Amino acid sequence: MTLAIGSPPLQTYAVSKTYGRRFGRRTKALRNVDLAIPAGSITALVGPNGAGKSTLIRGFVGFERPTSGRMTVMGIDPWRHRGEAIARAGYVPQNASLYRSLTVAQHLDMAASLRRGFDRTLARGRLRQLDIPLDRRAGELSGGQQAQVGLALALGTRAEVLLLDEPLASLDPLARREFLAVLVSAVRADGSTALLSSHVITDIESACDRLVVLGGGRIMLDDTLAAAVGSHRITAPDERLAGDLISTFPARAGELKALWRADEGGRPANLDEVVLGYLVSGRPPRSERPN
Ligand SMILES: Nc1ncnc2c1ncn2[C@@H]1O[C@H](COP(=O)(O)OP(=O)(O)O)[C@@H](O)[C@H]1O
Ligand SMILES: [Mg+2]
Structure with a gap:
């Protein structure tokens, strides 16, 4: 197999995924997704x-097969070459989910036995820094500590892609910060590439440099985060700017705002407004939405 040198670590080409093709209702989970996640981001x-x-x-990671299109991890097609x-x-x-009755140390042992090259010292060192006791059973750790163990196991693989x-869904604000700090320093130190999902942007904007x-x-x-914010402006719904109207979306107090891709006019958008505006722009018309 040839590895494409210099190509983006994570890439998709027109990937679509439809669930439930044979029975029941179909769900189009992905529609024509083209992505190129650059190295080090x-x-x-x-x-x-x-x-x-x-x-x-x-x-x-090869757990779902695209219905059409192609995706690669470090140039490898995960469906064909999952391992x-x-x-x-x-x-x-x-x-x-960790194994509740196994200790943290036993999780490290298991990772080392399952994965060649697993860096137990690195994983252990990270957990020590966070004062997570290695002899504690996973089920007795807090949610934040469990998430940190999951991250340490992932970082211990020394994988090029995370x-x-x-990962933050069940963490309190302080645990989120600690988790992200560990992630950011690991990615910087190892030159790896990370993709992390969330249903809200506020948690992760400090840690990320790109936004999808x-x-x-x-x-x-x-x-990029900078371009996403810098290229958008907010106006009242009835104002017009020299640019493209992305959508009109409901702001906090129920009033409507308009999100524009424009260089001037209105006021600069913040990241929440950009995300919200694009999400509203992508919603299907009310008649096509499931109830
Ligand atoms: N195994 C599955 N079988 C059928 N539908 C699924 C399956 N997994 C996800 N879906 C559907 O695909 C859509 C996308 O799901 P998912 O990728 O889990 O979204 P997200 O992670 O953003 O919440 C949803 O409508 C979900 O109900
Ligand atoms: Mg999900």
Whole structure:
């Protein structure tokens, strides 16, 4: 097999995924997704529940087969060569479950036996820094500590690519910060590439340099964080700017705002507004929405 040198670590070409083709209702979980996640980046994959985030991430480790299109991890097709793709990816599934009755140390042992080259010293060192006792059973750790163990197991693989599916969902704000700090320093130190999903952007904006917004299985926005914010403006719904109207979306107090891709006019958008505006722009008309 040839590895494409210099190609993006995570790439998709027109990937679509439809669930339930034979029986019952069909769900289009991914629609024509084209992505190229550059090396060394930390990309936030943001979208509401059901947007297709987990389907995309599972696809990268060969647990879902695209209905059409192609995807690669470090140039490898994970569906055809699952073992090789997984060997290059540290994957932390949504609701990553540890074995409650095993200790942290036993989890490290297991990872080392399952994965050639697992860096037990690195994983152990990270957990020590966080004061997570290695002799404690996983079931007796807090949610934040369990998430840190999951991350340490993923980082111990020394994988080139980290795929983290809603790793922060069950953490309190302080635990989120600690988790992200560990992630950012690991990615910087190892030069790896991370894709992490969340249903809200606020948690992760400090840690990420790129943003992909997924809505209804479609890529709504794919840009650097700086460009995503810098290229958008907010106006009242009836104002007009020289630029493209992305959508009119409900703001906090029920009033409507308009999101524009424009260089001037109105006021600068913040990241929440950009994400919200793109999510609204991607919603199907009310008549086509499931109840
Ligand atoms: N194994 C499955 N079988 C059938 N439908 C599924 C399956 N997994 C996910 N879906 C559907 O695909 C859509 C995308 O799901 P998912 O990728 O889990 O979204 P997210 O992770 O963004 O919440 C949802 O409508 C979900 O109900
Ligand atoms: Mg999910």
